[in-house]
Amino acid sequence: MKFERSKDWWMARARREGDAVIGAGLLAFDPALDERASSAQTVAVEETRIAFGKFVNLMRRRRGFSMEELAQAADLDASELLVIEDDVHYVPEPRTVFKLAETLRGVAAATHAACRIGGGKRCWLSTGSRTIRRAL
Amino acid sequence: MSQWPQSWHWNWAQKTARVQGLLAFRGFSVVAHGETQGLAQVDLTKSSREPGQARKPLVYLDYLEIAPWNRPEFGAAPRLRGVGSALVMAAVALSNEEGFKGRLGLHSLPQADAFYRKIGMTDLGQDPAYQNLRYFEMTAEQARAFLEEE
Numbered sequence: 001m002k003f004e005r006s007k008d009w010w011m012a013r014a015r016r017e018g019d020a021v022i023g024a025g026l027l028a029f030d031p032a033l034d035e036r037a038s039s040a041q042t043v044a045v046e047e048t049r050i051a052f053g054k055f056v057n058l059m060r061r062r063r064g065f066s067m068e069e070l071a072q073a074a075d076l077d078a079s080e081l082l083v084i085e086d087d088v089h090y091v092p093e094p095r096t097v098f099k100l101a102e103t104l105r106g107v108a109a110a111t112h113a114a115c116r117i118g119g120g121k122r123c124w125l126s127t128g129s130r131t132i133r134r135a136l
Numbered sequence: 137m138s139q140w141p142q143s144w145h146w147n148w149a150q151k152t153a154r155v156q157g158l159l160a161f162r163g164f165s166v167v168a169h170g171e172t173q174g175l176a177q178v179d180l181t182k183s184s185r186e187p188g189q190a191r192k193p194l195v196y197l198d199y200l201e202i203a204p205w206n207r208p209e210f211g212a213a214p215r216l217r218g219v220g221s222a223l224v225m226a227a228v229a230l231s232n233e234e235g236f237k238g239r240l241g242l243h244s245l246p247q248a249d250a251f252y253r254k255i256g257m258t259d260l261g262q263d264p265a266y267q268n269l270r271y272f273e274m275t276a277e278q279a280r281a282f283l284e285e286e
Contacts, residue, residue: 014218019208022220023245025199
């Protein structure tokens with residue numbers, strides 16, 4: 001395809017366009033609600049991360065584990081356990097969440113973990129009636 | 137691509153992946169100063185809706201987007217003007233080449249309605265099947281006027 005016009009012709013078209021906003025098609029439609037998290041969702045995710053770290057910390061201390069002991073029992077690195085408890089920005093792998101839950105279940109029979117990997121990619125770590133939902 | 141804004145809005149790779157390998161879809165880009173300034177994608181399988189040219193084949197502008205730094209709605213003055221016009225012209229020129237006589241159809245973004253009216257396209261109203269975006273068509277006569285030489 002060949003389309004030739006003089007520079008003046010193109011400049012005239014650019015001037016005519018001015019500051020007009022140009023776009024077409026749903027792909028260019030903003031916002032696309034299915035692909036953007038709202039600020040409310042972001043806050044909620046951060047809150048669950050804080051709660052998750054606190055929950056692991058409390059469970060560990062209740063069971064009388066040091067950080068190294070729990071890490072060894074769950075076959076995790078102590079350094080990872082440290083960031084899980086202290087860093088709200090850290091996102092552990094589902095396997096890590098499962099190993100933690102499995103280890104803590106050995107102490108408290110009512111504790112269980114469920115991970116569902118897929119569309120929402122979320123994990124749950126729960127004990128008794130308390131459930132912490134972990135958004136990955 | 138590393139210097140592009142980390143914006144969902146400009147994820148061209150994701151957008152092209154949806155039609156990759158389909159011959160009926162073609163793409164245009166405007167490249168200047170070593171950067172992509174705007175992108176468009178067309179579909180050659182659609183037909184006209186405008187009563188005067190109903191059911192005749194046209195080039196449907198499936199997607200047109202200008203790079204964020206060329207868009208006035210973000211506050212700063214656009215670095216380049218005329219990118220959107222150039223992409224529409226490319227689609228109309230392709231329509232001519234395909235034997236569609238310049239016929240063009242598109243669903244406009246709400247902020248762009250005024251521009252498509254300004255260049256002479258016919259507003260066929262909101263399309264409930266397309267999130268109520270307004271559907272515009274360019275007839276063969278309108279295309280001739282649009283591409284007229286100086």
